[in-house]
Amino acid sequence: MFDIIVYILLGIGVFFNLLAGIGLLRFPDVYTRLHAGTKCTTFGSIFIIGSVILLGLKNWWFDTDVNGSVIAIHSIFALAAILITNPTGAHAIARAAHRSGVKPFGAVVDDLQNKTVKKTEKKKPAKNKEAKK
Amino acid sequence: MIELSNEYLIVFLALIICSIMAIIRVIRGPTAPDRLVGLDTINTIVIVLMVIFGAATNQVIIIDVAIVYALLSFISTLFITKYLEGGDF
Numbered sequence: 059m060f061d062i063i064v065y066i067l068l069g070i071g072v073f074f075n076l077l078a079g080i081g082l083l084r085f086p087d088v089y090t091r092l093h094a095g096t097k098c099t100t101f102g103s104i105f106i107i108g109s110v111i112l113l114g115l116k117n118w119w120f121d122t123d124v125n126g127s128v129i130a131i132h133s134i135f136a137l138a139a140i141l142i143t144n145p146t147g148a149h150a151i152a153r154a155a156h157r158s159g160v161k162p163f164g165a166v167v168d169d170l171q172n173k174t175v176k177k178t179e180k181k182k183p184a185k186n187k188e189a190k191k
Numbered sequence: 192m193i194e195l196s197n198e199y200l201i202v203f204l205a206l207i208i209c210s211i212m213a214i215i216r217v218i219r220g221p222t223a224p225d226r227l228v229g230l231d232t233i234n235t236i237v238i239v240l241m242v243i244f245g246a247a248t249n250q251v252i253i254i255d256v257a258i259v260y261a262l263l264s265f266i267s268t269l270f271i272t273k274y275l276e277g278g279d280f
Contacts, residue, residue, distance in 0.1 A: 065198075072205045075236065079212030082232060088224045091216070095232040103239045106202070110246040129246055132254040136242050139258050140235065143265035147231055147272075154272035155224035 060116045067109035074102030087163035088155045096148035100140065107137045199247040203240065210236045227271055234264040 081094025110133045117126030162168065210233050217229035238257050245253035 068202055071239075072202055075206060075209045075239070078232060079209035082216045082229060083212050088222065088228065091225065091228050095213070095228045096235075099232055099235040099239075103235060106239050107242050110242055113246060125249060125251065128251050129249075129254065132251055132258070133242055133246070136238065136254055136257045136261060139261035139265075140238060143261055144231075144235060147265055147268040150269055150272040151224060151227055151231065154227075154275040155222075158224065158275050158277065160222055160224055 060112065064109045064113050067105045067112065071102040071104075071106035071109065074098050074105070078102065088160050089152060089162055092148055092152055096144055100144045103140055104137065107133050107140075111137075199243060202243060206236050206240050206243075223275055227268070227275070230271075231264075231268055234260075234268070238264075 075098065078094050078098035081098065082091055085091045085094055111130045114126040114128075114130030114133065117123040118130065213229045213232040213236070217226045217233070220226040220229060238261050241253050241257035241260065245251065245257070
């Protein structure tokens with residue numbers, strides 16, 4: 059019973075990771091590649107590490123293996139680290155790509171075109187005024 | 192109980208193929224943020240590979256290495272994005 063659930067979770071995770079790889083190769087733009095490269099790997103890694111957690115809990119509960127519970131708890135910490143750091147990194151990459159001048163492929167309306175430029179221009183004169191005072 | 196070393200080999204091969212696709216994007220990428228996206232994907236896949244390898248060989252130390260690698264790769268990604276932005280820290 060538990061083996062079948064572990065296999066299904068592993069299959070879902072591997073499928074989404076392969077989708078991430080194919081999307082990285084096939085999409086035309088930085089921003090669309092970010093969709094494939096970060097969201098699909100986050101979703102797939104949730105399922106793969108979830109299968110490891112389930113396997114460790116099963117070994118601990120039925121076979122009385124203490125090492126299984128340690129593997130499950132440490133895998134939960136690794137999953138929490140991925141869940142916190144991966145979307146934050148994706149946000150930082152998208153902001154850096156927009157500020158360094160990469161334009162979206164085939165885009166008609168760019169809502170952030172004036173906002174980010176104004177923010178960087180406003181910061182620099184304020185610092186100069188403080189330095190003069 | 193699952194025969195770990197046999198069934199997990201397929202998962203290893205699939206994840207390695209996925210990371211090879213990301214390496215191709217790192218080599219072919221026309222701009223610098225493309226290569227950064229490829230590097231971020233490789234980092235996540237390597238973390239998952241470490242966790243699965245620790246579960247397959249029943250060693251806890253490799254999963255601890257995965258936790259530390261996740262946090263350090265996040266910091267390195269943030270520094271490269273700050274470099275691409277060209278802003279002050």
